[in-house]
Amino acid sequence: MDDPKPHVVIVGAGFGGLRAAQALRRAPVRVTLIDRRNYHLFQPLLYQVATAGLSPEDIAHPVRAIFRRQRNLSFRMAEVTGVDLGARVLKTSTGDVPYDHLILAPGSTSNFFGLASVEANGLPLKDIEDAVAIRNQVLRTFEMAMQEKDPQQRRAMLTFVVVGGGATGVECAGALSELIRLVLTKDFPALDVKEVRIVLLEAADRLLAAMAEKLREATAEILWHKHVEVRFGAQVSAYDGERVVLKGGEVIPARTLIWAAGVQAAPLVAGLGERGPQGRVRVTETLELEGHPGVYVIGDAAWLNDPEGTPLPMMAPVAEQQADCAARNLVRAVRGEPQRAFRYRNRGSMATIGRNAAVAEVWGFAFSGFFAWLAWILLHIVELIGFRNRLVVLINWAYDYFLYERAVRLIHAREIHTGPPAARRPAHEAGAAAGR
């Protein structure tokens, strides 16, 4: 508190916030990083937790471990509930935090587009708990299906609907198909695999819309080989936990609906300025809030168009490049130097659809198949934080690959209670009943 250096507060320990904090490690500032979780989540591999390929611990790394050697940074685990831009104070669940400069990187949440029944009964895939809930649901459904005599009911149990043809939906559907066809068929010898349906619903007419046409077609073909039914022009209008209702009236009986159809900016940025697509808040070319120099917004929550007038995509590379830019601009501001405009360099993107199969677009070069898959694996291993995580993930993958296995197929039989002691008991009891 008696440190005369300017106080920088960073909200969010996702790809953007983490990178910004690291970029400030030698800057003449005090940094406070705030997140409601105590870990950084490697979101691109979340679908592998959902499909029993990796443990939650493999893709999450404690924030304090990452920053142990960064002397100018302190971490605060708290939920940020609001920003008072006039007073330069952040409201959090554990008290007010004043700041001199602010970097907001709160990320995004699932967007159900106002479909309350889908929000109530569908399974989103945005955080660790979502992924474990999907894993539980898929494995538990198989256990229940094996004991179900009614073929109608059994088919509904064995129908898995994934909504959204973006990277998350495609990767999730592909991995689910492999989990079922390569692993669960061995676990459940009495299962007739022809009764299993994986349906990928996409409202538009293409998968992985941002990719080259050649790769979009390769994706559809790979999914077809994996027996994933891809349906274009299919919009979900309701889901009661038993029946998926499409616009137009078609009904698909399914006990599992995974929602990967869209995200929206975190609610924190709601009152901070003009809002664009997905509720993102408009930022200037220097990544600051209009009229509030020194307040940067980066990543999924920020709205900035590329030179062609298209909003920048909500993905990790954008957040990381913006983090670097915001951190540099912040240091320039401290030194009284002028701010510089952000320019996004698109290095490409990739998606994996399963064993030996991925699509990748790197530096304008589009390729698919085994080598894209190998590139995907190498990239993700390198980017995963922490030596141990890398090694364990590699072992898990190698094990799964050579033995056609999935190691992590555990069903948590009741809620893991995490609240304070007083709040804990009801969940415990509810869980004991639900565990049946």
Place this chain on the structure above:
Amino acid sequence: MDDPKPHVVIVGAGFGGLRAAQALRRAPVRVTLIDRRNYHLFQPLLYQVATAGLSPEDIAHPVRAIFRRQRNLSFRMAEVTGVDLGARVLKTSTGDVPYDHLILAPGSTSNFFGLASVEANGLPLKDIEDAVAIRNQVLRTFEMAMQEKDPQQRRAMLTFVVVGGGATGVECAGALSELIRLVLTKDFPALDVKEVRIVLLEAADRLLAAMAEKLREATAEILWHKHVEVRFGAQVSAYDGERVVLKGGEVIPARTLIWAAGVQAAPLVAGLGERGPQGRVRVTETLELEGHPGVYVIGDAAWLNDPEGTPLPMMAPVAEQQADCAARNLVRAVRGEPQRAFRYRNRGSMATIGRNAAVAEVWGFAFSGFFAWLAWILLHIVELIGFRNRLVVLINWAYDYFLYERAVRLIHAREIHTGPPAARRPAHEAGAAAGR
């Protein structure tokens, strides 16, 4: 159903049930193994999950994976709610299961000895969810303590009371001390480690009561070196989440109480016969229920005295040896041969208290220190099921050992919802609030 072979039903996939099922792999019977979990839990390492040393997935292995090659066995995930010994039918959450022979290995649950306030606010350590809840509580408490200005409140947050001086309590207290002193002090540089208290309460006058006196003293000394305060003759009478009240009136302010003071037989065996200590049901020398030949009870739920008249201990080796005996007796019964009496061979026991420190009693030979610790590691690695689990656990241990690290210190920010879709939402919402 048209298989003329006798139908053996085994309840429980713990050490006893698993071993019994494996022992019957070449027997002329059909086996159905029932458990409410879909995995076998390696309980001796549960305290390492609670203290962030291992992931839940490291010590759990899917039952279906274990038995994939055993043709005469099928697995059924269900909660067993009762036994109709007359009709030879098992009542389960997914319907009735008739049997010809029965092996009950339902294990044990935590025993709070009627202390409702402790049951409501203390943290037991019997299953994966318990262990993750303790890990959450410890890590969250540290995060909160760092933001707590009131020194009284902070001390209560940093006081961890472990109740029970058996193997679980001793191992838990030792591992907790190492987590805090070797890892969390680095994570929380502002923390004054002298404010941290770990108190181990034991109602009797000794730790690890079954071990030789030399080892009991070594245990107390190792714990003392680790700054664990061991209190003998200390009986808990109440705990409201804030204050531990001892018989005699002493009060220890503590936000965390880990309950490792006792277990009792699973409630399933309640109506099946004469009940002994810890609610265990009396079995004959051939491990059958009195008056019900062909119904075996093994492990923690079975009550049988050794030749000196002491009940056999509730631990894995007893359960496994009884499983072998019950399986052999069952095959003898099928063949019309006479049953044989069970005889327990005590091969010894061990407990680890942390880095380089364990106590072991093997074939009557008592030793402690580094070699006991090494023996403990080797034994547990060998016994852990599955090549992958072994390798990953070994890596985690080596990593922790050489880098003085704990890899898995994640706080799950809200309940992991596991129920059916309809039941899921309330937990989700409650969890979002509790996550702050």
